[in-house]
Amino acid sequence: MSSHTKLTKLEDLLQPSLVAALDRLDLMSQKMLQGRMQGERRSRRRGQGMDFADFRPYAAGDDLRFVDWNIYGRLDRLFLKMFLEEEDLGLVVAIDASASMDTGDPNKFDVARRIAMALGYVGLVNQHRVTLAVLQEGRADRLSSLRGRRRAADAASWLISQKAFGTSGFDSACRALASARLGRGMVIVIGDYLLREGYESGLRCLASRGWDVFALQILSPEEMDPRKNNQNLDVRLVDLENKSEVEITLNSTVVREHQRRLETFNTTLRETCLRLGVRQMTIDSAVDYQKFLVETLRKQGLLK
Amino acid sequence: MTLLTPFFGVITALIVVPLLLLLYMLKLRRERRDISSTLLWISRTQDLRANSLLQRLRLSPLFLLQFLLLLMLAAALMGPILKEWSRPSGRVVFFIDQSASMQTRDAPDARTRLEEAKRLAIAQVELWQGGGLFAASPPEVMVIAFAQEPSVRIPYSTNLARIREAINAIEATDQLTLLAPAMSLARAFSVAQSSPQEAEASPQMNQANNFAPTMQLLSDGNISDIAELVLRNGEVISWTRCGDPNTSNQGISAAGAERRNDDPSLVGAFMTLRNDAQTAAKREVQVRNNGTLIASASEPITIPPATGKGDTRVSGAQKLSFAPFTLVNSGVLSMNLLPEDAFATDDHAVIAIQEQQTLRILLAGNDPALESLLNSLSFATVQQISSNDFIKRISSDATWTESFDVVVCVDCELQSLTAGRWLIFGKPPAISNLNAYGQQTRQAIRAWKSDHKTMAQSQFSDLVVDRSAAIAPTSDWLALLEGSKGPLIVSGRDNNATVIYVAFLPLDSNWPFQRSFVNFTAQAVEFLGALGSAVTSESLEPGAMLRTRIARGSSNVSIQTPSGDRIAQTPTDGEIVFGPMRNVGVYKVESVDPLGKKKTRMVAVNLTNLAECNVAAANQLNIPAGDLQSTVIGLTALSIWPLLVSAALCLLIVEWFLYHRYGGSS
Numbered sequence: 013m014s015s016h017t018k019l020t021k022l023e024d025l026l027q028p029s030l031v032a033a034l035d036r037l038d039l040m041s042q043k044m045l046q047g048r049m050q051g052e053r054r055s056r057r058r059g060q061g062m063d064f065a066d067f068r069p070y071a072a073g074d075d076l077r078f079v080d081w082n083i084y085g086r087l088d089r090l091f092l093k094m095f096l097e098e099e100d101l102g103l104v105v106a107i108d109a110s111a112s113m114d115t116g117d118p119n120k121f122d123v124a125r126r127i128a129m130a131l132g133y134v135g136l137v138n139q140h141r142v143t144l145a146v147l148q149e150g151r152a153d154r155l156s157s158l159r160g161r162r163r164a165a166d167a168a169s170w171l172i173s174q175k176a177f178g179t180s181g182f183d184s185a186c187r188a189l190a191s192a193r194l195g196r197g198m199v200i201v202i203g204d205y206l207l208r209e210g211y212e213s214g215l216r217c218l219a220s221r222g223w224d225v226f227a228l229q230i231l232s233p234e235e236m237d238p239r240k241n242n243q244n245l246d247v248r249l250v251d252l253e254n255k256s257e258v259e260i261t262l263n264s265t266v267v268r269e270h271q272r273r274l275e276t277f278n279t280t281l282r283e284t285c286l287r288l289g290v291r292q293m294t295i296d297s298a299v300d301y302q303k304f305l306v307e308t309l310r311k312q313g314l315l316k
Numbered sequence: 317m318t319l320l321t322p323f324f325g326v327i328t329a330l331i332v333v334p335l336l337l338l339l340y341m342l343k344l345r346r347e348r349r350d351i352s353s354t355l356l357w358i359s360r361t362q363d364l365r366a367n368s369l370l371q372r373l374r375l376s377p378l379f380l381l382q383f384l385l386l387l388m389l390a391a392a393l394m395g396p397i398l399k400e401w402s403r404p405s406g407r408v409v410f411f412i413d414q415s416a417s418m419q420t421r422d423a424p425d426a427r428t429r430l431e432e433a434k435r436l437a438i439a440q441v442e443l444w445q446g447g448g449l450f451a452a453s454p455p456e457v458m459v460i461a462f463a464q465e466p467s468v469r470i471p472y473s474t475n476l477a478r479i480r481e482a483i484n485a486i487e488a489t490d491q492l493t494l495l496a497p498a499m500s501l502a503r504a505f506s507v508a509q510s511s512p513q514e515a516e517a518s519p520q521m522n523q524a525n526n527f528a529p530t531m532q533l534l535s536d537g538n539i540s541d542i543a544e545l546v547l548r549n550g551e552v553i554s555w556t557r558c559g560d561p562n563t564s565n566q567g568i569s570a571a572g573a574e575r576r577n578d579d580p581s582l583v584g585a586f587m588t589l590r591n592d593a594q595t596a597a598k599r600e601v602q603v604r605n606n607g608t609l610i611a612s613a614s615e616p617i618t619i620p621p622a623t624g625k626g627d628t629r630v631s632g633a634q635k636l637s638f639a640p641f642t643l644v645n646s647g648v649l650s651m652n653l654l655p656e657d658a659f660a661t662d663d664h665a666v667i668a669i670q671e672q673q674t675l676r677i678l679l680a681g682n683d684p685a686l687e688s689l690l691n692s693l694s695f696a697t698v699q700q701i702s703s704n705d706f707i708k709r710i711s712s713d714a715t716w717t718e719s720f721d722v723v724v725c726v727d728c729e730l731q732s733l734t735a736g737r738w739l740i741f742g743k744p745p746a747i748s749n750l751n752a753y754g755q756q757t758r759q760a761i762r763a764w765k766s767d768h769k770t771m772a773q774s775q776f777s778d779l780v781v782d783r784s785a786a787i788a789p790t791s792d793w794l795a796l797l798e799g800s801k802g803p804l805i806v807s808g809r810d811n812n813a814t815v816i817y818v819a820f821l822p823l824d825s826n827w828p829f830q831r832s833f834v835n836f837t838a839q840a841v842e843f844l845g846a847l848g849s850a851v852t853s854e855s856l857e858p859g860a861m862l863r864t865r866i867a868r869g870s871s872n873v874s875i876q877t878p879s880g881d882r883i884a885q886t887p888t889d890g891e892i893v894f895g896p897m898r899n900v901g902v903y904k905v906e907s908v909d910p911l912g913k914k915k916t917r918m919v920a921v922n923l924t925n926l927a928e929c930n931v932a933a934a935n936q937l938n939i940p941a942g943d944l945q946s947t948v949i950g951l952t953a954l955s956i957w958p959l960l961v962s963a964a965l966c967l968l969i970v971e972w973f974l975y976h977r978y979g980g981s982s
Contacts (some may be wrong), residue, residue, distance in 0.1 A: 112352035120352075206353040235352060251354040258357045259346055260464040263975065273356040 017107060019122060022168040025129040032243020033306050034130060038138045040316040041198050066094045080288055102143070102197025103135035104154075105221070106189055109146035110180035111252040112204055116297045121176040123297045125201040131200055131307050132167050134315060136160055142167065143194055145202070146174050148182025152189040166197040179253045182207050186214030190221050199313075201221040204230055207280055208254070212284050219288045226314055227285050229278070229294040236296065238262050238270055320395030329390035337388060341815050357487045359824045384553070385855045385964050392960035397443070406529065407472055408444075408455045409502045410437050413535035413558070415463040415493035416858065416923050420659040420931045422560045425842050429558040429933075433534035434483050436556060440532070441483075443955075445476045449488055458505060458529070459483055462498035464493035464859035467895055474979055489898040490858035490923050493539045502529065503548075529630025534558055540927050545939050558673075559933030564593035565818060567662030567929050568618055569633065571651050571855065571922060573669055577773040580695060582640040583812070585611075587651050587665065591619035591632035592930055600654040603638055613639045646671040646901050648918060659931040661923050666902050667855060668918030676718070676847040680706035681726030683741065683821065685828040689837050690724065696841060703728040710734055718868065718890070721845040727821060735812035735890060737844035739837075742821045744785045747810045750817065751788040759784060759799035768807070769795055770816065770840040774832035781827075784820035805836075816840050861895035862903055862919055869910035878905040878921075897921050 019025055026034075070090035073263060080093045105128040107113075113121040135142040136158060144167055145154035154169040180203065189199070200220050202284060205211050205227070218225045233240050239262050249258040260266060278294055285292035293312060295304060309315045319325070336587040350359075412433050423432035437459070444454045456472035458481050470482035488975035506529050528550040536559035539545075547553060569590035576582045591597050598616035602609060613636075646669060653663040675696040679687060681703040690698045698718070701709070706728060709716055715734035717723050727742035738745075744752040759781045765771050776797060786802055789795065793808030796816070807816045827833040856862065866873055866887040873885045875894050878901025885892045885905075897903065923929065 115350060115352050170737060174668065204352050206355050208353070232352070246346045247349045249349055249351050249357055250356055252350050256354050257355045260357060270356055277356065 019125065019172045021172070022129075022165055024249075025126050025168050025171060026133055026164070027302070030130065030302050030305070031133070033302070034134050034316065036139055037310070037315045038133050039103060039135060039140060039198060040313055041101060057117065058080050067091045068094060069106050080220070096289075099113075099137075101135070101140040102141045102195040103132070103140050104145060104189065104194055104197065104199040105131050105135075106145040106147055106152065106154075106199060106201045107174070108175045108180045108182065108203025108204075108205075109148040109174055112206060113230075114176035114182075115187075115252060118232060120230045120232055120297045122202060122303060125171045125174070125299055127228070127305065128170055128200075128202060128294030129168055130301075133161075136164050136167070141195065141197070144170060145189055147180050147182060147185035147189070147201075148176075149178045150188070152185045152192070156192070169242070170283045177229075180207065182211055183214045183217075184210060186217050190217045190223075196222050197224070197281070198226065200226045200228060202228045204228060206233075206235075206277075210289070211242070211281070215288050215290050216287065219290055225288070226291040227290050227292040229279075229281065229292065229295050230276075231294065232297045236271070239269055254271070318397050319322070320397060322394050325390045325394030328393050329371075330388065332386045332390065333383065336379075336382055345371075359734050361689065362810070363862075370628075376576050377974055378971055381967055381974070383973070385723050385967045388960045388964040388967065392957040392964070395958040396960070406455055407506065408457050408530045408532055408697050409533065410457060411457045411465070411495065411502070411533045411535070411553075412437060412459065412461050412469075412483070412486055412491055413533075413539075414461045414489050414540070416488075416490040416657065416661050416925075416928045417493065417536055417538045417931045418558065419488045419490075419661055420559060422562060422563045422658045423558060423933075428488070429536050430486070430488050430489075433556075433558045436485060436558070437483050437532075437534055440980070441476060441479050445474070455530070457853075458502065459486075459503055460498050461486045462493070462495060463489045463898075464497075465491070466494075466498035466501045468501060471684055484627070490900045491896070491898060491919075492857075492859055492925055493535070493537045494542045495533070495543045496536075496545055497543070499531075502531065507720070523690045528552075530554070531558070533937075537937050538927065538930065538932075539934075539937070542937060542939065547939060553939070554935050557933055559931070560935045561935050563658055563932050565659045565929060565931045566591045566597045566653065566657055566660070567659065568598050568651060568653055568665040568922070569631075569662070569926065569929070571665035571667060571923050571924075573649050575669070575672065576640060578694070581642050581644045583643045583649075583669055584637070584640040585649060585651070585667070586635065588663075589617060589619045589634040589636065589653065590929065591634075592622050592932065593632075593944050594621050596621050596632070601636060602652045602654060604650045604652070605641070605643065607650075610641055631930075638730060643669055644672050646916070646918065659929070661900060662929045665855070665918045665922045665924075666900070668902055668920040670917065675721040675841065676719075677841060677845075678706075678720040678723045679726070680723065680728050680741075683726040683823065685796040685822050685833075686726060686741070686837065687819050688723065689834060690841070693838055693841065696722075696845075702703075718974075724841070726751070733810050733813035733815065733964070736814075737842050738813055738815045739818075739844060740815060741818045742785070744787055744817065744819065745815075749790045749793055749808055749810055750806070752785055753788060754786040756781075756784050756786045756799070756801045759801050759804065760781060760802050761797065761804075763798045764805075765794070765796045768794075769843045770836055771796055772835070772839060774835045775830075778830060779825060779827055779832065781820045781825040783824045787817075787819055812872075812891075814844060816844060855922045856897065856899055857923075858894045858898060858923055860921070861893055862891045862897060862905070863891065864905050864917060864919070865909055866905075867909045867915070870907040870915070871977055873907040876906065878902060 026191045067080065067083070067225060068091065070092050071220050074092050077205045078092045078094070083089070083091045109121065113124060114296045132144055139159055142163070143154050144153050144158070144159040145152045155167065158167055182203070200216070201218070216226060239245070245262040247262060249259060249260060251257070282292055291312070291314070305315070318550065365471070402787070413551045414430060417430050418430040418433065421428050423429055425464050427435070435822065441457055454474050456474055457479050459479065460466050461469050469486060470479055473479060476970040509742055531553040532554045533553055535555065535557075537555070553567045567590055568587055570588040571586070573583050573585040576584060586604060587601070589599070589601070591862070597619045599619065600616050617634060619634045621630045622629055625628050647671055648668040651665045656663045673695070677690055677696045677698045679690060679698050679700045687698070687700065690696060699817040702728070706725070707730070714734045717734045718735065722737050722739055725738065725740045729743055730740070730745035733745055733747060739937050744750050761776045762778045764772075764774070764776045781804060782797060784799065786806055787806070789803060789806045789808065793806045795803040795806050797805035804819050805816065809815065822828045822833060862875070868890045872888065873887055873892060875885055876882045880901055883894070885894060892905070900923050902919050903919045903921060905919065907915050
């Protein structure tokens with residue numbers, strides 16, 4: 013069941029009311045990451061930032077610009093002033109763009125694109141290197157190295173132009189994403205993770221590159237309760253990716269069995285992510301995603 | 317087990333069972349629903365896939381349950397009943413006994429026998445009518461209620477509602493049980509029957525007899541005329557006994573009251589109690605006058621048990637008499653046996669006591685003995701006239717005699733009899749009923765009718781008649797005294813005249829010197845004076861006709877029955893005839909005489925018939941000629957369809973449980 017909405021402009025993806033709230037947020041990585049360029053993000057590295065961190069004795073070869081001459085005048089010894097270095101962060105937001113995402117009410121692919129736009133916007137306004145990617149047919153099409161608020165319109169246009177179809181080829185797509193020279197940073201992978209070929213290999217590949225990976229699973233209300241929004245209980249279920257069909261009567265026993273299997277599947281996903289050092293979260297596509305971005309993701313430590 | 321409507325069930329099964337099979341074999345048309353992945357559904361639904369219009373039938377528990385359920389419903393529609401029973405074809409006549417004994421309350425659930433009979437009859441008809449659209453044609457049913465007088469409550473009909481209504485409308489009576497008139501009535505409504513000889517002579521007619529109705533008798537078996545009953549060729553009657561053969565009864569078998577001759581304001585009452593049980597019974601007795609208790613036994617009266625068995629059985633009896641009490645006006649004396657037993661009808665008796673009354677007597681002719689005797693009667697006033705004057709007077713005024721209660725004629729040459737009550741001595745009146753043909757001499761007495769009111773307490777064996785008229789009355793006249801050469805006292809009617817004729821003059825015999833002369837004359841005057849009602853009213857039996865005299869010119873004549881219904885009457889020749897009376901109690905004859913005075917006469921009706929009061933249901937009916945099937949007529953046939961429907965509902969619940977417990981694919 014597809015309820016794909018028409019996303020045509022930036023405001024469709026990122027509502028003005030949300031922009032003000034996002035302007036105050038920044039990404040928070042759980043890993044110490046080395047950026048390519050000096051950015052606005054305060055890193056743990058001592059460097060050339062504005063915030064004082066410590067002193068240390070001068071060693072030969074040190075940059076004389078950082079010598080504290082006041083201390084030298086009082087103590088007649090050379091000390092270097094050390095600052096917290098400010099560096100940029102690589103943010104990759106990857107969306108599963110397989111046909112399976114084009115289902116649900118609200119549409120999972122729409123919700124994924126809105127969340128991706130919001131996270132990307134947070135990255136852009138904080139001068140991080142933002143890369144948007146869609147995982148589709150084993151490839152990872154991307155819009156790379158965006159920086160600055162003015163690139164938000166480009167990001168929105170690119171996301172609006174994306175369509176969900178075919179299979180994701182999750183494993184291959186993740187490998188393709190990992191092999192791209194995107195530097196180190198955060199990777200947020202948004203999808204439903206209902207993958208016949210599995211997801212572990214793809215996530216491992218991303219995590220092994222030193223990226224701080226966050227797996228965000230979006231399920232539609234119908235996937236959580238198959239009888240929701242459905243009067244007819246005798247249905248022919250059609251898999252949008254491989255077109256396989258299942259005829260079934262959605263009585264309470266069958267639904268209960270399905271929900272048990274879904275719970276097991278999600279538990280396996282959580283355990284796999286925990287094992288790989290990947291943060292994971294599952295949301296309903298009907299979630300209030302503004303509240304989700306501003307409150308839930310801050311509690312989860314993805315934003316600050 | 318019998319199936320009432322097998323074809324209906326078979327047709328239904330032939331339709332619904334293949335339909336169920338087809339539904340299971342057809343691929344279910346399902347709504348397409350696109351989902352992200354069938355990953356979580358595959359193992360669950362693999363066995364439901366079908367790739368063709370018709371799929372292979374999979375025997376699931378649900379299918380078997382549904383199959384069984386449909387079979388049960390189809391079986392229920394066949395109308396199965398448990399019993400060796402078959403629906404009669406053609407016509408059925410229900411004879412429902414509504415006699416007095418059917419009011420005995422010994423049927424289950426404290427019902428009377430009549431109520432039980434009606435319930436059984438309705439249940440039987442409903443059973444025959446059951447079966448729905450495809451049921452075989454139910455028989456045509458006629459209902460005849462019978463006691464002394466049969467009545468067709470509904471002619472042959474298949475309309476269940478009307479039959480039920482007709483049966484429910486049958487009311488209880490207190491009459492005797494006569495079945496033969498009811499059967500005659502049924503035959504009149506049926507195909508003409510033939511005697512065995514006629515049937516032998518005419519095979520076609522014999523074949524017609526095969527269509528004789530099935531007769532269904534619902535009765536307690538106490539049928540007075542069972543010995544006279546003859547079933548015709550082809551007639552079969554089935555009897556369903558209503559009532560308990562062990563029910564015993566105590567009741568009032570006789571009751572009476574009389575004003576004393578020496579003091580008519582005093583009334584003496586007596587009663588006889590009867591006990592049909594094998595053991596003595598104790599009952600309380602009360603006597604009430606117009607509802608006021610006037611006498612009561614100080615302790616329960618013991619009624620001795622019945623003796624003997626079978627036909628020689630004699631009921632126990634206890635006679636009671638009560639001290640005379642004063643009653644100047646008319647009244648209703650009720651005698652009650654308490655507490656009431658299963659048959660309450662004979663636990664009560666009523667006696668209508670008329671107002672103290674003086675008879676006006678006209679004595680025509682000269683007879684010193686009669687004159688002396690009539691003048692000595694305390695309840696009569698006598699007017700005397702010579703025979704010649706009398707003849708002249710009635711020639712000019714034919715209604716004159718009617719203004720007297722009794723006209724006593726001595727040796728008058730009457731050419732005809734005008735309306736009135738006549739006691740005639742000597743010369744016979746010139747009426748054809750008597751057929752006077754001369755004279756007889758020297759007669760002794762051969763027999764007399766001692767049970768007639770006029771002949772009671774009299775002995776005629778010493779009477780010798782020297783000279784008398786020779787008469788040969790017609791058969792509708794009653795001979796009260798038979799002489800050695802012909803009747804000497806006769807009683808009968810001629811047009812509007814009620815007559816007791818004595819074919820000799822008292823002085824032509826030794827009668828004036830005998831006590832019977834006084835007794836007869838007094839009793840005859842009393843009897844004629846008010847047709848027996850001058851002093852007390854006689855008690856009639858249910859089923860009898862009420863015949864009473866009404867003064868000419870009376871208006872607003874009506875009869876009030878014991879139930880309170882008032883029925884207008886039109887007197888004919890100064891007399892009304894009403895009946896037969898259905899129930900015990902007091903019937904009031906009311907009228908307004910020509911002077912505008914309201915007149916009321918009460919007639920008591922009591923059930924004292926021993927056969928009807930013996931309420932023990934018969935063990936068997938012995939019809940002298942004919943085929944009697946003394947069986948319970950299949951009225952207890954057990955319908956099984958409710959059980960089958962209940963079982964089908966249980967199956968439905970099990971199926972529902974399985975469906976939700978294991979899902980549609982199980």
